[in-house]
Amino acid sequence: MSSQAKQGGLATLFMALTLLALASLVLLAGSRQLVLAHANAQNQQRYHQALNYAEEGLLAGQNALSQGLPLPASPHYQLKMTDLGAGRLRLESIGVYDGHQVRVQRIFQQGEDEEPPRSALTIVGDLNLSGAIKMISDKPVDMTVDGTVTLDGSVDNIDTLQSTGDIIVRGNQTINTLHSNGNLELSNGRYQTVKAVGKLTLTGSAMVEQLARVNGNADFLNSPGGQFAVKQAQVKGNVLINTGGAPLGALETEGKVDIQQFGGMASLKALGDLTIQGWGAPISGAIAGRLGYNTNNRDISIQVDPKLQLKLQPVPPLQVTRPRIDAYDFRHEAHYRFEYDDKGRILVTVRQIHGIPDGSYRLGIATDSQQPNHLCRELDASGRCLAGNPSYLICKGYDANTSDCFAGSAPGRWKISGMTMAPGVLWFDGDLEIGSGVYHNTFIATGNIVTSGQHVSYAVNYAGAIGICRNSDFPNAYPLDYCPGGVFKGRPIGHAVLLAGGYRNGKFRGGNITLGASTQVYGNVWAGNMLISGGNTTIHGYISAARQSNDASLRHNWGGSTTIDLTQLPDSFKPGVDPGQGGNNGGKKALTALPYSWMDSGVGS
Structure with missing residues (x-):
């Protein structure tokens, strides 16, 4: 082979090696760009997913604040609320995804309580009204019936009457x-x-x-x-x-x-x-x-x-949304819970009362007198509080030394007859009959409720600071959760003066409220089933009768005179607030997001 041919072969080989090296460099550069692009895409995906979680948390936090609920917890976001004063709140939400974090925030202006719904009467089932319903209010209110309405009597000062069934009117309206x-x-x-x-x-x-x-x-x-x-x-x-x-x-x-x-x-x-x-x-x-x-x-x-x-x-x-009324939703909100144990003995569970330690008590006679209606830890054989243990008066009878406020009570049937009781939310397992007297209580019963005689009762929120925190009959036995630092602070269930009926094993029981003649109640009346009025009855609040027994043959027959007076209500009482299931829709606040307050304030890994 000639030297010229060898030189040509070497040149071809060198050219091939050079092209191969250049191709390798191009391939390496392309691979690096691909790796960088892939990494950037992953970062972008983590950022956007973390941002989605952060915004999800911001919305969940806003909903919780508007309903007066605690900020929710989630593995996808972390929430923090800061009070900026003057009704302004800063809500921060950190979204977390695959080790990546995005922080967003929004500032809200917190307004007054939202205007409550104005359905003063909410009735489930057919209503036959042959008597008179008189509304006394600064402005007309609404009446909603989930059923047929027949008006032979009269209603006064109703703005809107709405019904899911027929409306038949014969009386002059x-x-x-x-x-x-x-x-x-x-x-x-x-x-x-x-x-x-x-x-x-x-x-x-x-x-x-x-x-x-x-x-x-x-x-x-x-x-x-x-x-x-x-x-x-x-x-x-x-x-x-x-x-x-x-x-x-x-x-x-x-x-x-x-x-x-x-x-x-x-x-x-x-x-x-x-x-x-x-x-x-x-x-x-x-x-x-x-x-x-x-x-x-x-x-x-x-x-x-x-x-x-x-x-x-x-x-x-x-x-029409039907109300759901269940006494068991409020069992743990009661200050005094009345039940019978498996031996047929009265058991009273106390919660959040100044001067009385939380726990279970018996009803008996005071240690140092013949006065009944006391709470004590244990009783002797004669029904007297054991010596050496403190006792706490919770009801005043007509005669302080002899009147037993709970005489005639039995398992599933409670009777209260006295002048007044210690203020707060009272919860009874079974039917409840309340006689004459003046009470500053929210009464809740899993069965039916009946009032009789010259009965007057004020819901906890209606009674307010004077009736609850500074009650002259029980000045040292006030609910701590309604009177923090001596200042009254209501809770949704405190708007109800009477609430009856509950679900046990999926079946509704009780729920009838019967108001005796000349009854005066200050607060909302929530009957899980039927409301029966004896006439000359005045309710200073809203009415709901939900017919949750689902007995279609039941009809609300109102023949007496019932007055609903919504004037001169105390600031602590909001009649349109529904206690809901566990009070979850009371105390809502109006929140307004301030313009330009949304901010993506940080990104990190």
Whole structure:
């Protein structure tokens, strides 16, 4: 082989090695970029996932603050709240993912308590009202019935009556708004607005002064003394009119109109046929269907327009949330819990009372006197507190030395008869009967509750500082959790004066509250089943009767006179606050996120 050929081979080999080295360098550089890109992508993924967790925590923390609940804990985020003063709160949330952390924060302005719902009466089941309900309030309130309502009696100062069933009114009412998921049958009264998912029937002297909206048919058979039978009506079904000499205002309907007798109409739009019997009265408007009337009456001016269109909005059905009332939810919120042990002996569990250590006690006679109604750790054979152990008075009888406030009680049946009891939340396992006296207590019973005689009771939140923290009958036995540092601080269950009924093994028991004649209660009345009023009863608070027994045959029959007085309420009492399940929806605060206060304030690994 020549030297020239050898040199050419060496040059080719050198070129190949050079290209291979260059390719290796390019490959290494590309691999490094790929590794860096992959690392950056992983970092970006960790950052975004940590940021998602941080924002999730921020939202969860905001919801907890708005409901007065503790900040939640989670393995995905850590929360910290700082009070900045002047009602401002800084909420920080650190999201954590795969060792990566992202911190975000937001500043909120905390407002006053949210305006409570204004359903002064919430009833589950059919209601027959033959008596009178009188509302005394600075402004009209609402009444909600999850069932059919029949009003032969009267209601006063109700702004809105809404029902998931029919509403039948025979008594003379003045109600701003009626809203029914069923039919409306009104033979008396004056109303501003009525809304029916079903049919509307007006008879007698019933009168709608503003607007009637109806998804079904409408029959106007009323004659309200020469005034408008209805000022304005929007009906998706057919309309029958026989109002005598009473006129109608504006009528719009997607159905047909049959006029038998009336005093004229301001205007008419109908997609169906129009029939006017007899001579008729002045009317003008347009229809899309056929027209039948006395053509000699020149006061009738109706245009037939087959292309006429109407877009009437249907009445939306009511969405009613039923309250859930369960005495067992509040068992551990009681200051005095009354039960019977397995030997048939009364057991009272005390919690958070100044001057009385927490724990279980017996009811007996004081160590140093003949006075009953004392709590003591142990009793001797005669029912006296054992010598050498302290005893604590919790009830004052009519006679301090002989009256046993709990005489006649038995397992599952409690009777209280006295002048007053130590203030606080009282919880009873079973039925409860409360006689005459003046009490500063929230009474909770797993069974039924009955009041009798000249009974007066104040819910804990209604009684406030004077009745609870500085009670003149029991100045040294006050609830510590309601009187921290001597300043009254209410809790949601303290808005209830009477609460009855509970679930045991998944089945509801009890829940009936019977208010005796001349009963005066200051606070909300929460009947898990039925509320029965003996007449001449005054409730200074809201009413709920939930019919949780699910017995469809039960009807609320109210024949007496019941007054609901919502005036001059103390600041500590908010009647619209629902104690809920364990009081979880009381004490809500309005939180407003301040503009530009959101901040991603740090990233780290």
